[in-house]
Amino acid sequence: MLRLITLDMTNTILKFRKPPGEQYAAVAKLYGLDSDPLKLTQAFRLSFKQLEHEAPNFGVGGIGWQKWWLGVVRRTFTSAGCCADSSSLDTIGHHLIRHFSGGNAYELFEGSTTLLEDIRGRGVVLGAISNSDERLEGILLHLGVRHYFDFVLTSYAAKVAKPDPRIFQQALSCAGNNITSSEALHIGDDLQRDYLAAQRCGWQSVLVSSKLHQVCREAGVTVDDASMVTCLTDLHSLLDRYTTS
Known part of the structure; x- marks a missing residue:
């Protein structure tokens, strides 16, 4: 029996309202x-991947997440061929940081609220990773x-960051009540960071993707259809x- 269910967030229950480029262009x-x-x-x-490699996990322990995102913004506009000085790009960057801090930049996938209500009704701890x-x-x-999550x-x-097993271990601590990995289920859209990472930690896991078989085939991974x-x-x-039961 499960005692803990955790959900990935971006591209699992929430998504960008419009592609990042459209939102960047509107603010600019x-x-x-x-x-x-x-x-x-x-x-x-491209800029996101570059910064993720150079300063992993949004620059934690180093430049910090705000400077990290300002770097993404500068590289994004520069790589797209936009002519603007550093000061102007920083002004736009700070505006974008505020913009992506609230609900206007995102929306829930259809069925998200119903799913959250269903999980809460099952009497398990619900968390986000x-x-x-x-x-x-x-x-x-x-x-x-937010109120749905413990x-x-x-x-x-x-x-x-996922797929590091330590984040799943911390999630068990957050859940409390001496919940063990065998009593936990993680749901997410990423084969490596969600589905396989959770299983390596002894959790059960479910993969949510509109391109399930393509994702698994490209990764050379066999996934149980029931998951x-x-x-x-x-x-x-x-x-x-x-x-x-």
């Missing part, structure tokens, strides 16, 4: 800087779902298997 336009949203989206992905910075709490509050654990607060769903609405019947 407020400061008189015209830019191509498509180029910005492509540059954002997310590779994100400390703004996540505020985002969940703005989206009206705890929210970000990689920035944990000082380790995969393509959308959140499919989770309700699957959870019966874990929580019903």
Whole structure:
């Protein structure tokens, strides 16, 4: 029987309202800087990966998450061919940090609230485990779902990011009540960081992806069909298997 269920956040229960490039372009336009949203989206992905490699986990223990994101913003606009000085890009960057601190930049996937209500009704501890910075709490509050969670654990607060097993160990501590790994289930969209990482820690896990078989095939990994769903609405019947004696 399960006593703890944890959920990944980004691309599992919440997503960007619009692609990052479109949101970057809209904010930049407020400061008189015209830019191509498509180029910005492509540059954002590259810049994010570069900073993730150079200063992992949003710069925790080093430059810190705000400077980390200012670096992403500067590289994104520069790589997209935008002509703006460093001071202007920092002004835009600070605006974007505020913008992505609330609910206006994000929205819930269809079925998220119903799923959260279902899990709460099963009498288990519900937590969030997310590779994100400390703004996540505020985002969940703005989206009206923070109250469903008994705890929210970000990689920035944990000082380790998925798939590191230490973040799952910290989640067990946050849950309390002497819950063990065999009594925990993690649900997420990333094969390596969510599904396999949780299993390596002795947890049960479920993969949620609209491209399940493609993801597994490309990774050369075989996943039990009973532990995969393509959308959140499919989770309700699957959870019966874990929580019903």
